[in-house]
Amino acid sequence: MNEKSNTRKPAKMCYEHIGGKLGQLILENFADKGWIAKNKPTDKNFYITDLGQTEFVKLGIDLSQIKSEAL
Structure with a gap:
């Protein structure tokens, strides 16, 4: 094996979600x-904004797979 294959950065899964540092960085980037x-800042859950809906669709993400729920 070459050195690069030994130093890959993880993309960890937590249940069915991206976890670890990558998940944190993605979340922070999308919020920014x-x-x-x-x-409210104290809320546990995020919601997808109107801008987010537009931008996620541009990335090819099918948001119809996400069920709406009261947050």
Whole structure:
């Protein structure tokens, strides 16, 4: 094996979600861009904003697979 294959960065799964540092960085990036937000800073859950819906679709993400729910 070459050195690069021994130093790959993990993309960890947590149940059916991306976890670890990569998951944290993705979440922070989407929040910074305004693609996801919280109603109140103390809320546990984020929601996808109107801007986020537009941008995720541009990335080819099928948001119809996500069920709406009261947050």
